Amino acid sequence: MPRLADPALPERRRAQILEAARFCFRERGFRQTTIEEICAEARISPGALYRYFHSKADIVAAIALDARAEAEVAIEQLAGAEGLLEALADLAQAFLEAFDKDGDAALLSDIWAEAARDSLLAKALAERDRVARGRLASAIDKARRGGGVYPAMESEEAAETLLTALEGFALRRALWRAEPIATSVRKFRTLTLHLLKPKR
Amino acid sequence: MPRLADPALPERRRAQILEAARFCFRERGFRQTTIEEICAEARISPGALYRYFHSKADIVAAIALDARAEAEVAIEQLAGAEGLLEALADLAQAFLEAFDKDGDAALLSDIWAEAARDSLLAKALAERDRVARGRLASAIDKARRGGGVYPAMESEEAAETLLTALEGFALRRALWRAEPIATSVRKFRTLTLHLLKPKR
């Protein structure tokens, strides 16, 4: 009998459950997926699942934060990027793709709806957003100092407006998978052009 | 025994149920509101409620379309408006207010999440959006012909981008009731200024 349990077990179990949940959510959506299904997929019992997550909502919250983190990798890269406009188009592409692996589109709105009721998740998302906005604002400032762009407004506000619009595009795609990602990216790009006014 | 039942009854019942549901949703949100609570508020039995709505989701859908209709009154007025920029700011104000009567903010994201799974609602919202976009595009065209604005892009695309951003602002407000509506309106207004480039 070991004095300490495997310290990596909890993290492994969480990952195992999250992977199963993501699979099910993509398949059938958040609401139509039952805990029992997640348990079957993760080969674990309901009792065990609840050792690692407080609730079903807690599971979406974890997935939400993961998905954001993935999309935000592109934001990290804004700082070092050569062309701000190019980097922004890449960011849009990454963000739209992160929530477009079929089924995931709806997940984005589930997350939003969940956050509107779960203030912990809302706070976590707000913090992520604050960071992303700050990074984008810095990148804009840097490009402005370098003479690459002549933004139409304060960098902070430009950053916020751009991220707001990007989120808007992503949510529209979640509802109406009408146009290819590239088209949404192009529209976003046109917006950045007119807000950031690059030197020609 | 009447040969015809009161033909206005169905519509009255629906209105009665919707009013009760709106009240409950504002109070506790869509998910936490039970059919039983709506029934109590509407002074009707569950069985009766299901004569008028197919499901709980059907009730949110109806509320969603109502709320949109309300916000879209402002879009109707774009056509006749003198100053396009002013009219757009009014539109933003109306839209943000329509989803800001406390509790309703979360409703906006509930609607979105519901629509992502309910293709009938999604189609209905898409149709509304198509109309709104068309009206806004016409208004932009008219202002352009009148020499009032020099839009940075095709009118259809400008309209779409503006509505997308507006929706984005509304959804952010749903999560983080951080800033006064007037501030969001001002940011939207700044965006319109830079996309529509009014003559000075």
Add this chain to the structure above:
DNA sequence: ACCTGAACACCGTTCAAGT
């Protein structure tokens, strides 16, 4: 320490019975 799975509580929906 970790897990199982039956049991519980809750709630959306239906339906037999009433008027």
Add this chain to the structure above:
DNA sequence: ACCTGAACACCGTTCAAGT
């Protein structure tokens, strides 16, 4: 024709019992 409300089905969560 319209309604009632008890019953049903389903599912998130808990907990006594196992290893």
